[in-house]
Amino acid sequence: MKKIIPAIIISLLATACSDPSTADNNSKTASDQTGNSATKLSLKQQVESITRDYFLLRPEIATYYGVSDASINAKVMSKLTDYSPSGETHRRKGLKAILSQLNSIDTSSLSDSEKISLSAIKSEVKGALLPAQTVNYGTVLGEYGVWFLPYSVNHLSGLQIEFPGYMEDKFAVTNTDEANAYLNRLSMYPAAMGTLVDKLNHDADIGVIPPDFVIDNTLRGLQAQISSPANMHPLVTSFGAKLNTAKVAGSDALISSAAELVETKYYAATRQLINALEAVRPKATHEAGIGRLPQGAKLYQTLIQHLGNSTKTADDIHQLGLAEVARITLEMDGLLKEVGYVDGTVGERMQVLLNDPQYLYPNTPEGKQQLMADIDADLALVDAKLPDWFGRLPDQDVAIEAVPDSRAASTSGAFYDAPSQDGSRKGTFWISLYDTASLPSYSLQTLTYHETNPGHHLQTIIGLSDELPLLSTVFYSNAAGEGWALYAERLAAEMGIYANDPIDNIGRLQSELHRAVRLVVDTGMHAKGWSREKAIDYAVATEGIHQSEATAEIERYTVWPGQALGYKLGELKIIELREKAKQVLGDKFDIKVFHDRLLENGALPLDLMEQKINQWLETAA
Template sequence: MKILKFIAYGLLSIIILGGSFAAHEWYAKPFFINNFFNREILKQALKSPEMLSQLHMLENIGIRGHNSKLDDDSIAAGDAMIADLKAAKAVLDDYAVEDLSEAEQLSKAIADYLFASVDDFERYRFHNYPVNQLFGAQNGYPSFMESTHEIKIAEDAENYISRLSAVGKKFDQVLEGLKERENRNILPPRFVVDRVLEEMNNFVGTAPKENILYTNLEKKSAEIEGYDNSQVLSDAEKAIQADVYPAYQKLIDYFTALRDKTTEDDGFWKLPEGEGAYKAALRLFTTTDLTADEIHNIGLSEVARIQAEILAILAGEGYDVSAGFSTAIDEMASKEEFYYPDTDEGREQIIADYQVILNEIDKGLGQAFSLRPDTGVEVKRIPAFKEKTAPGAYYQPPAIDGSRPGQFFANLYDIKATPKYSMRTLAYHEGIPGHHFQVAIAMQLEGMPLFRRFSPFTAYVEGWALYAEQVAWEMGFQKDPFDNIGRLQAELFRAVRLVVDTGIHAKRWTRQEAIDYMIANTGMAESDVVSEIERYIVMPGQATSYKIGMMKILELREKAKTALGDKFNLSDFHDVVLKNGAVPLDILEQLVDEYIQGNQA
């Protein structure tokens, strides 16, 4: 449901601020197809106060009431969304392609692709684990309150209290969905239960005044000029004790009782209709029809190729590679020179150095990019309360009104998971010219429906970020051979993902088999490997999108180079890839083919 919501909300600013369709078009088929897109998105956006807070546009016109509410996560709300999408698809089918402009035809093709996934979504909507060690209401709620709920005036602080009081209802809706999955015998693996119980027990075991929900309000409300925050802080303490902690306790009690019903089988193969659900997940995340076997074999081939390149560099640096990849890469990783001190000061230096890396490449991209984001990107540490089970890094887009920059969150829980030779590649992936360039550029594009600025095509989005790592190397930003090993390790990591994701969910690998394979073939820190494998278990198929997307972009670049010869221009190619927002890979190929034909002519 979250993916479908994110597709929907992007159009809100144009509709509310621009009034882009007539009142009667709220019910009838709009004459202009873009008005149809606007209307359907608005219908969904108005149902999500949390996304309205994330977009942060209504506040600019004095509307803040949505900031006192939380999303409806009930099964009924999911039913209503599916019904809305089916009705919208029927209207979209009424628009004849020949009556549309070229740009409108592209929008319709992308929308058709999205709507085609609704049937899979409906059939397999309960094939997931909505409360797990990575995401869910139990950690998403405090993260949302800390990073998204703005506190600039007294009303914002009061709305914060309202959202604390509303958490009980939200968690009851989450429990409703969990029990429906239990009735369908869709149960998480046992380790997921153990992880979330540990997380939630630690959360409620904190004194209310020490909880992030309180300290966040305390800090932000103190910055409101002339505001006495004593009453609101007292209210927050009471709400955390009376509303928040009891809501968490219900989830704790549920998972405690559920644990004995779970097993240590980890793949989707164990679930009713699990094979079909995994096929649907691969289609969704790769935007291809590649089978699990095909993806698995691509992964094995790429692992062998990349390991050979790394060994060649290590040999050139004087390492003994005769014992094989695992031994050689472990020897390199054991060198203390590659790590920061395991202290608060060391972690602060990591964040500062990440920012230096981003500032450097932002100034040095030269003629490779003509499209650039209007907003910058800042580096932040993943909040301590969730970093133990969080991924190594993630990116959060800027606010659409420019009030918040893009944010690259780095996980510093295990200092050994951040070797210096890996930092450039990670910064290029999450920041510049990776996710920040692609996402922020898409958000600022004009002249197209805003749903295309937020399209969740993971193979494109993650494929671009992985491609960006290679572009940075090609442009000379990783001249140190160990930085290049860091880049190749990152690509190897994504190739290994093809093997382990399909291994877990299609070939019945155990969690430990997948962990052992990834450790042996990447040289990653064990703590990172465990987090990653557990991520693939609760997010089937998603990990395959990175390498599949990167390989397609590189294939299309080579196709354009071969066809155009001296006429090929890297900046123009990047424009083609970036200027239409995220798209399925087959549509991206059509766009590149049109670029080739236009330049040949």
């Protein structure tokens, strides 16, 4: 899960620096250029200034994609996002200006692939704007530079989570200039944190405060960030490792500077946020859903569109979830009986499996090492079968890494990171080993296939194109990306991976059940007034998962409303399109061709995905 953004590696041409406030001029320039019949600009060329404007709104995301200042001719490496109320207003206006510029692009000279890409970008930008046009609180372009967040600070999102993540894992340090840029970013942290505290207080003043348990989780994470001596903090030790790898001159002095900045800047700024959260904590309620917030019901409906690519009502999705839960539970019941688990509900029988020592990895270095080795073996097993199911195969291996201990407790399970824009960083499957009890062996195989092949990594690499703009990647469809990865879990079963392994197949079905439960509990909390506890109890009883896992999941849905709906909504759409293709093509249906057509343009919004497949079927029938 999490950073499942399909990457498109590009080489942006250098152009003059601009600000979103100059959007009207940029729009006019784009129109003038495309209106000249002698000038045939590619989509990538036409969105260069728009791409730069986006990264000026969200500088940290440039680091995520490995985009340098030189490649976009703008100083983003020396900036951090302005989270203040005025900065939020500027960002919303900037995003609206980006949509205006996208709408001004002349499509007459674009290829079919470019037209699809442009439509996808515009669709996702519109979706990102919907919540911001509904409420005056929260953060637009929040998590991963795309999602709207109702709470600017929470235990999974915000500057305090984003900053150490990209600085430690993604900020390249290969020479003295980059080392100094890293130190400069550290020195700017207090100013950026000041803007975040301003936003937290602004939203609190209008009654938008995270639930009490979210604030408590966030405070625990912040205390952990400042618990070690500064010179032992990952912001320092990871910096030192990069310096040593690159053999940068004067590394000792640079490391000392980093430790001093962590102590005097980073720790001080973290304490400022701790104080601000402690000040608003007495005003927090225990209500989990956003329905209690101003215009909360309307906001949730926009988030269903934004993150689920759906116009279904919350009630429709709730009922769909209940139906899917019943269907999957029935299938699991049959398999459990086949292997001797006959007593109790499916959830109760899965609890028996969960507590069986033979399926648990010891929460020790040796147990974690075995878990990582099993991931490697499972990946090799599925990779051997890919040629029978895909015409195009990934030409880049996926890296498998454990989340650093300093962030493991606050990381949601596992996630995929796209490769960097310059190719220096592989696509990476990150897995939190904080509590191995939440990773029983019968669930690990399916998790691996979701995040790597044939899931997120394969989808990412197949969608790579030097011809399309980076914005095609930035504004990805959550429902298409997560829907494909859930479909990939089912596909692994079709490949025969579980043919002789009923226990792991039960784990696969439990994973699918988990996504159906999300439809029920996400809508339950945000549209039907369910409490955190009711949602946790439902997840534990229905899925048979660990209490701690259910708690972490439910608290995730609390702060990312609508995001968890994308998995099932996307998967069901892909299955629907596949069945239609089989009916239309009959004997001519080729699963490899279907998958290639589905993936070749990246994670398209679901309506555009359907439109594209329908057009293909018209010509292929």
